[in-house]
Amino acid sequence: MNRPPREIDLRIDARWVIAVEPGGVLERHALIVDDGRIVALCPQHDADAAFAAAARVACDEHVLIPxxxxxxxxxxxTLLRGVADDLPLDTWLERYIWPLEARYVSAEFVRDGVELAVAEMLCGGVTCFNDMYFFPDATAAACDAAGMRAMLGLPVLDFATAWAPDAEGCLQRGFEARDRWKHSALLVFALAPHAPYTVGDRTWGTIVTYARQLDLPIQTHVDETRLEVEKSLVATGETPLARLDRLGATGPGFIGIHCVHVDSAGIELLARQGCHVVHCPASNMKLASGVAPVAAMLDRGVNVALGTDGAASNNRLDLFSEMRLAGLLAKVVSGDAAALPAATLLHMATLGGARALGLDRSIGSLEVGKAADVVAVRFGDPETLPVFDPRAHLVHAAGREHVSDVWVAGRHLVNRGVLTTVDRGAVAARARSWQSRLR
Ligand SMILES: [Zn+2]
Known part of the structure; x- marks a missing residue:
């Protein structure tokens, strides 16, 4: 006698599925989801007999990706998007961004800005982001309300900000926020000293101690500009990354953001210590910081993820455009058209990111047992036809405008382009109100 089909929450039928791990492209498969997790990925005809789905979504001309x-x-x-453009990093930060932040940043600013960012990112297929900003409890509340997954970096700077008077105040307020939200299923935390040049040795020592005691990752901007590296060499005789290594900050829990100006010794250090790197090509190009040696880092076995940086230096939170830019940049600087192929870029934007955040056991690929963080991208418009290789299409032909559906932990947060947990009109109205206040 045949077994009755297993009752499950959701079945998504797709023309193509790219699980990322294992690699390759599956055709006409069904992703089976129950209680927020992936329970099977099988040919559609096999799913018919095995599963009875409470909800079924047909993605007949779509590719499913993590x-x-x-x-x-x-x-x-996002609320500072376009407020100061065409400037190098030091001028941009010191003359524009830091004074604006000192005057305007508050819990209300952060909540409204994060809601706007979450709306933008979800519609663009981003289901998890790694943040570094003041008032992380306001960020947590906005993520919780939207059903968005995030790692919240508790920001630390040695000088007074809208968030805290000094580094000690930053840590105290950061830990209070973590205590309030640490049991949330979608939120994890990290220590986020802003950069080697805004945090002194004593504070770095404290951060390293807390990171070990509390088993928290450390994320920081490092080796971002030539000027940063030169100033550090004059002051200490070391590159910023070498200094952080001497202070005990590097290791498998270390996320080095940018790493544009790492030399071969720096790449060796990153590899030896098992550090992760976040490559932010658009921000690095826009601030004229340079080009990170991504291909060399990957060749040496360093895990490299992709990031947008903030909307004030990008000015979009768009991982599709970061994948494409990272690929094109790597090809042009190496003179090698084979550098960073589409499969590598998609891996960086999914499992590479999950690994950097220490979340690769639960997200980053469409594997059984992982959370159902899934995106459907439609290849039905003239600019995405015909389709020979869906992976190359994701990077070089499609964009975030082709994202149709998004699930986080099995929850349908974007349904045929419509946000289900975020009030788009209200978010836009609040952004416009900040536009007049910031003027
Ligand atoms: Zn940044």
Whole structure:
């Protein structure tokens, strides 16, 4: 006698599925989801007999991929999008961004900015982001309300900000926020000293101690500009990354953001210590910081993820465009058209990001047992036809405008382009109100 079909929550039938791990492209498969997790990925005709789904979504001209991981951003800075452009990093930060933040940043600013960022990222297929910004409890509340997954970096700077008077205040307020939200299923935390040049040795020592005691990752901007590296060499005789290594900050829990100006000794250090790197090509190009040696880092076995950085230096939170830019940049600087192929870029934007955040056991690929963080991308428009290789299409032909559906932990957060948990009109109205206040 045949067994009755197993009752499950959701079945998604797709023309193509790219699980990322294992690699390759599956055709006409069904992704089976129950209680927020992937329970099977099988040919559609096999699913008919095996499963009875409470809900079924047909993605007949779509590719299913794991949710994209934006491994570095400052989500609330969407409210500063386009406020100061065409400037190098030091001028941009010191003359524009820091004074604006000192004047305007508050819990309300962060909540409104993060809601805007979450709306933008979800519609663009990003299901998890790694944040570094003030008022992380406001970020947590906005993520919780939307059903968005995130790693929240508790920001630390040695000088007074809208968030805290000094590094000690940053840590105290950060830990209070973590205590309030640490049991949330979708949120994890990291320590986020802003950069080697804004945090002194004593504070780095404290951060390293906390990271070990609490088993928290450390994320920081490092070796971002030539000027940063030169100033550090003059002051200490070491590159910023070498200094952090001497202070005990590097290791498998270390996320180095940018790493544009790492030399071969720096790449060796990153590999030896098992560090992760977040490559942010658009931000690095826009601030004229340079080009990170991504192909060399990957060749040496360093895990490299992709990030957008904040909307004030990008100005979009768009992982599709980061994949494409990362690929094109790697090809042009190496003179090798084979550098960073589409499968590698998709891996960086999904499992690479998950690994950097220490979440690769639960997200980053469409494997049985993992959370159902899933994105459907439609290849039905003139600009995405015909389709020979869906992976190359994701990177070089499609864009975030082709994302149709998004699930986080099995929850349908974007349904045929419509946000289900975020009030798009209200978010837009609040963004416009900040536009007049910031003027
Ligand atoms: Zn940044």
């Amino acid at each position: 949710g994209l991981v934006n491994a570095h951003t400052h989500a609330a800075m």
